[in-house]
Amino acid sequence: MALNLGVRVGNLQLKNPVMLASGCCGYALEMEEFFDLSLLGGYCLKGLCEGGSEGNPPPRLCETPGGLINSIGLQNIGIEAFLKEKAPKLRKAGSVMVANFYGHSVDEYAAAAERLQAEPCIAALEMNISCPNVKTGGIAFGTDPKLVHEVTAACRKATAKPLWVKLTPNVTDITETAKAAEDAGADALSCINTYPAMAIDVERRAFKINTRSGGLSGPAIKPLAVRAVYLVSKAVKIPVVGIGGISTWADAVEFMLAGASAVQVGTALFSNPLAPLEILEGMREYCARHGVEEISTLTGAAKDFERPSCNLPSRTK
Amino acid sequence: MALNLGVRVGNLQLKNPVMLASGCCGYALEMEEFFDLSLLGGYCLKGLCEGGSEGNPPPRLCETPGGLINSIGLQNIGIEAFLKEKAPKLRKAGSVMVANFYGHSVDEYAAAAERLQAEPCIAALEMNISCPNVKTGGIAFGTDPKLVHEVTAACRKATAKPLWVKLTPNVTDITETAKAAEDAGADALSCINTYPAMAIDVERRAFKINTRSGGLSGPAIKPLAVRAVYLVSKAVKIPVVGIGGISTWADAVEFMLAGASAVQVGTALFSNPLAPLEILEGMREYCARHGVEEISTLTGAAKDFERPSCNLPSRTK
Amino acid sequence: MASKPMHLVQNARRGPYATLTLRGEVIPSHPGQFYMLRGDWGLSPLLGRPISILGEEAARSEVRFLVKAVGEGSRILHALEPGDVVHATGPLGSGFPLSGWDPQSPVILLAGGVGVPPMVYLASRLSESGAGIIFCQGARTKEDLLLLDELEEMGVTPHLATDDGSAGHKGVVTELLARELEYQPGAVFACGPEAMLRSAARLCKGKAPCYVSLEAAMGCGYGVCLSCVTQVTKEGRTANQRICKEGPVFDAEALPWL
Amino acid sequence: MASKPMHLVQNARRGPYATLTLRGEVIPSHPGQFYMLRGDWGLSPLLGRPISILGEEAARSEVRFLVKAVGEGSRILHALEPGDVVHATGPLGSGFPLSGWDPQSPVILLAGGVGVPPMVYLASRLSESGAGIIFCQGARTKEDLLLLDELEEMGVTPHLATDDGSAGHKGVVTELLARELEYQPGAVFACGPEAMLRSAARLCKGKAPCYVSLEAAMGCGYGVCLSCVTQVTKEGRTANQRICKEGPVFDAEALPWL
Ligand SMILES: Cc1cc2nc3c(=O)[nH]c(=O)nc-3n(C[C@H](O)[C@H](O)[C@H](O)COP(=O)(O)OP(=O)(O)OC[C@H]3O[C@@H](n4cnc5c(N)ncnc54)[C@H](O)[C@@H]3O)c2cc1C
Ligand SMILES: Cc1cc2nc3c(=O)[nH]c(=O)nc-3n(C[C@H](O)[C@H](O)[C@H](O)COP(=O)(O)OP(=O)(O)OC[C@H]3O[C@@H](n4cnc5c(N)ncnc54)[C@H](O)[C@@H]3O)c2cc1C
Ligand SMILES: Cc1cc2nc3c(=O)[nH]c(=O)nc-3n(C[C@H](O)[C@H](O)[C@H](O)COP(=O)(O)O)c2cc1C
Ligand SMILES: Cc1cc2nc3c(=O)[nH]c(=O)nc-3n(C[C@H](O)[C@H](O)[C@H](O)COP(=O)(O)O)c2cc1C
Numbered sequence A, B: 001m002a003l004n005l006g007v008r009v010g011n012l013q014l015k016n017p018v019m020l021a022s023g024c025c026g027y028a029l030e031m032e033e034f035f036d037l038s039l040l041g042g043y044c045l046k047g048l049c050e051g052g053s054e055g056n057p058p059p060r061l062c063e064t065p066g067g068l069i070n071s072i073g074l075q076n077i078g079i080e081a082f083l084k085e086k087a088p089k090l091r092k093a094g095s096v097m098v099a100n101f102y103g104h105s106v107d108e109y110a111a112a113a114e115r116l117q118a119e120p121c122i123a124a125l126e127m128n129i130s131c132p133n134v135k136t137g138g139i140a141f142g143t144d145p146k147l148v149h150e151v152t153a154a155c156r157k158a159t160a161k162p163l164w165v166k167l168t169p170n171v172t173d174i175t176e177t178a179k180a181a182e183d184a185g186a187d188a189l190s191c192i193n194t195y196p197a198m199a200i201d202v203e204r205r206a207f208k209i210n211t212r213s214g215g216l217s218g219p220a221i222k223p224l225a226v227r228a229v230y231l232v233s234k235a236v237k238i239p240v241v242g243i244g245g246i247s248t249w250a251d252a253v254e255f256m257l258a259g260a261s262a263v264q265v266g267t268a269l270f271s272n273p274l275a276p277l278e279i280l281e282g283m284r285e286y287c288a289r290h291g292v293e294e295i296s297t298l299t300g301a302a303k304d305f306e307r308p309s310c311n312l313p314s315r316t317k
Numbered sequence C, D: 001m002a003s004k005p006m007h008l009v010q011n012a013r014r015g016p017y018a019t020l021t022l023r024g025e026v027i028p029s030h031p032g033q034f035y036m037l038r039g040d041w042g043l044s045p046l047l048g049r050p051i052s053i054l055g056e057e058a059a060r061s062e063v064r065f066l067v068k069a070v071g072e073g074s075r076i077l078h079a080l081e082p083g084d085v086v087h088a089t090g091p092l093g094s095g096f097p098l099s100g101w102d103p104q105s106p107v108i109l110l111a112g113g114v115g116v117p118p119m120v121y122l123a124s125r126l127s128e129s130g131a132g133i134i135f136c137q138g139a140r141t142k143e144d145l146l147l148l149d150e151l152e153e154m155g156v157t158p159h160l161a162t163d164d165g166s167a168g169h170k171g172v173v174t175e176l177l178a179r180e181l182e183y184q185p186g187a188v189f190a191c192g193p194e195a196m197l198r199s200a201a202r203l204c205k206g207k208a209p210c211y212v213s214l215e216a217a218m219g220c221g222y223g224v225c226l227s228c229v230t231q232v233t234k235e236g237r238t239a240n241q242r243i244c245k246e247g248p249v250f251d252a253e254a255l256p257w258l
């Protein structure tokens, strides 16, 4: 039985649903030391802005139960430097490159989108309106449906490339920001960015992260992210890319069943750079075991519990 | 050096800051089989409503990385049955009893508050406007500052007992609902209830919880809850009771440093019924080690990282 | 009940099955009761696992369990070594009723899968009290038949059934029950897969009292979380009862199955 | 670099210290480089731990580490038994520069705390190349002096300092450095607590090149997460550099310390 791992995210065809999440694979060149990027569905670059940024002062990272908090503050070399220094090397990588970007105003967002539009090796743009770690830009745009609409519309005008909007989960009702982005012309929604979080070192009685708050990622947030993907995919017609705590093939399948067309692996890369390949292999086996011929049929296929009287879960072999 | 473990939550004096969280200690009688309730600061009863409720159909619980999702749906025996069957036995327990309650309308909330007002062994009322697992009532009230104000004001009128409002973290800005509750006359804020979450059984391709979504609790949510406590305690003048993933003494201290006057232990009771006593003992040792004479001085005492250039955490002995 | 650390003193493994002997403060239990067991396994799984009591040597402060390794938690229990600490909360739940049926006719014990341990514990108590015991055990194949030596020791010869016919009757264990019930209907006690319990309940209906031990994913095991409920009908009123507290043993007639 | 499972073949423990020998595919490394090590430790801690390479027997496919048990992750590494699997990503980082200083004067290696292992690795490489080596090691007390036998084997006699005077000079190890620098200033290589590194940098300023190995809480260890940055000034321009990638070894003059 032939298995088709290919998925479509709007107009963009991916050879398989497994991508690398922004900020967790640098500019992807570091990943090439571990494996061939073209084995994956694609990868998202570290969030770029015009002129670049030095990010936040350290400490920028700490561990929490089943997760980690980061406050990198979107350090990046800038769009210009990226296009000059990194892009030429990445052209050969032969995988789908998605450029994650941000600005500090609607105009900056649009200008960044326009600047990236020019680079042929960029397959899609992922608009980050959800970073909890920068004072202006980032999450400020992502929590208000009106602003989401405005900034998405501005970027939509600025680029003909597929435009993905990366949502923040830090809202009362994520379907409202999702619909705003859809209405304004987004081609897909990346669900989700990190959750605002905090940790305190009790011996020092000091915040563990320099900026006090940071963004929580990793397995701990998976059940929150699965719900976000489920709600958003029911609320909009455009495809959803699932992100949040994916570290095993079963996690990836879970996000697809919840409604994701493709998935991104972030934090799991830190402890296991080969996680994306292991996830892909596991998904392949899962499909074979379940007689799935088109992996895309998993999207949104979760059903209700068949026997409400039965209290027991099935076992994952 | 004498150590004073006593804390005040508004007008209510607790012998120490460690309480049991609502829904995780039943009607407290089950806990008495493990230890003497009077050793604790207090305990919160399972959420009560007039007439009681059978709750949601099973399955009602599943595990997630570092946490669990529940959808009990506020099953309870009802205020009347509680007062008749359980309260008499609890009067002897000699600990501070907080009655968690809810309704399906503002009127029902107020009526419940009034009914509970009459029972002398109840030291305070904890208004649950944040349960993600019931269709009406619960979280519906907790996400809109206007409704929070309305329902809090109605209950405020109905009772002279200390009134705690239990907030949901599922909002864009928790300081708004916190301030609404404060304005309407709440004596304290319980921060926080569970986070809406979902899990899917990939082998069965079915939601693991009958109601699809449920509430996430346990260590996984701790960093999210610490931030909520921090933000709320900065935004209001009334005391904050910290809840969310507390399972060790260091977790409890962390919540106090973030701004909590007292803490509640929930999910940790399931895997270790003795957790509250171990937490209390650990806090005692921590105070001794740090020369803390009044445990209440820990509240809100977190400072900024002293040496921004230093990237390393201290170690918890 | 109590919650305390116990020490593993022996772990006898056979395939996926491990018979664990824990030593510590032991509170006397009834057959059908269980413990929540949790190894020093850090964050995951978060919760302890409900495991039935297989036997108890109060004098030696020992309690025994049989665990089948099926998932994360049970695999860790299976892999424990002597000296390891296990946090044990119990004994929990109600257990099987040890009286209240016709003492003249023998009782029928029906066990399937990892439902065998509590039935062996029950058999040992019943045989002490001199009751006649018919023990029916079913499994997929010969290798999955459990605790045959313990049964032999107490003088109980089990009637066996395997799906593949590798030992005893070829077929499901409830076929043995049907035969016994025709022959001499006595009280039936059952623990095993839900399908087996349902079919036993149907066979017993109107013929013999039937007590079944249910399973559920359990949050606490001691009655505070309300995650483990099942509907139970008593005197015409249907209400949720906690499998961990009012159960795990229920009168089959009271369940919403028949 | 690569990321692969390796097998523990030996664990030699002394107090909180464990010298681990891992076997697997070994990619040749430079002194000062490190691995991210992660045992099969489930969810917590989530991340691997950066541990410097102590030595390498490429022919035997072996690489060695010395780990001090201080927290959750290092305690699990310390407790590993032969046969256990360790996920190892490396070799990572830049390592110490092995040339570029005056080859006539001996180099001074300064090691404190668990900064000793990479300096021993460096000493072994330098001694192979015939360079003169002055090795200064500091510790709180005699028991915390590390790898003295390995140094002896390669013919290096370390100058020792302990806080309590239980071995060698009573005082901090940088007092030994100050003496050496007055006597014959050579290039200085240092690994240890930040206070030691800062004081070494100050002593060397204007006198001798000084390379220090920094620590940071690391997310990935291979350059993608940007959690480990420090400010570095080169040619008048200050910018963030990654301790895991451009470092952990930096020219002390470039750091914002002096
Ligand atoms: C009252 C009672 C007594 C039991 N006695 C025994 C016994 O003596 N020997 C034995 O081997 N097993 C027994 N079980 C079943 C045992 O608890 C499960 O096999 C075990 O919990 C599975 O956990 P896991 O981590 O290995 O599997 P996982 O697949 O990781 O379990 C995932 C989740 O499902 C729950 N779960 C899965 N299967 C079951 C199940 N069959 N029953 C209850 N919860 C389940 C777990 O508690 C956990 O929450 C008993 C169950 C109950 C309720
Ligand atoms: C490049 C490099 C090389 C190292 N080489 C060695 C070595 O050869 N032998 C050795 O014993 N130790 C070495 N360390 C230190 C070692 O990484 C830490 O002791 C270890 O990470 C502590 O983890 P833990 O879980 O035991 O402690 P925890 O207290 O649980 O650590 C909590 C968090 O702090 C981080 N952390 C704590 N202390 C340190 C530290 N000193 N350095 C870096 N991160 C820290 C951990 O990574 C983790 O994120 C090295 C560190 C670095 C950066
Ligand atoms: C260290 C770090 C840096 C990140 N940087 C970015 C970024 O630049 N842009 C962005 O959109 N998301 C960024 N993210 C968020 C991730 O892309 C992802 O949405 C989030 O971490 C949840 O997925 P995970 O749990 O798999 O990591 C970052 C996450 C981490 C941990
Ligand atoms: C099984 C279960 C039932 C709960 N029932 C209630 C309830 O009835 N009323 C309420 O206000 N909170 C309820 N909660 C929320 C807890 O009181 C607590 O706010 C939350 O679980 C976070 O704390 P924890 O991580 O320590 O469990 C329940 C939580 C759980 C896990």
Ligand code: FES
Pocket (backbone or CB within 6 Å): C217, C218, C219, C220, C221, C222, C223, C224, C225, C226, C227, C228, C229, C242, C243, C244, C245
């Ligand atoms: S498992 Fe908690 S009430 Fe039964």
Ligand code: FES
Pocket (backbone or CB within 6 Å): D217, D218, D219, D220, D221, D222, D223, D224, D225, D226, D227, D228, D229, D242, D243, D244, D245
């Ligand atoms: S640890 Fe991730 S970039 Fe250095």
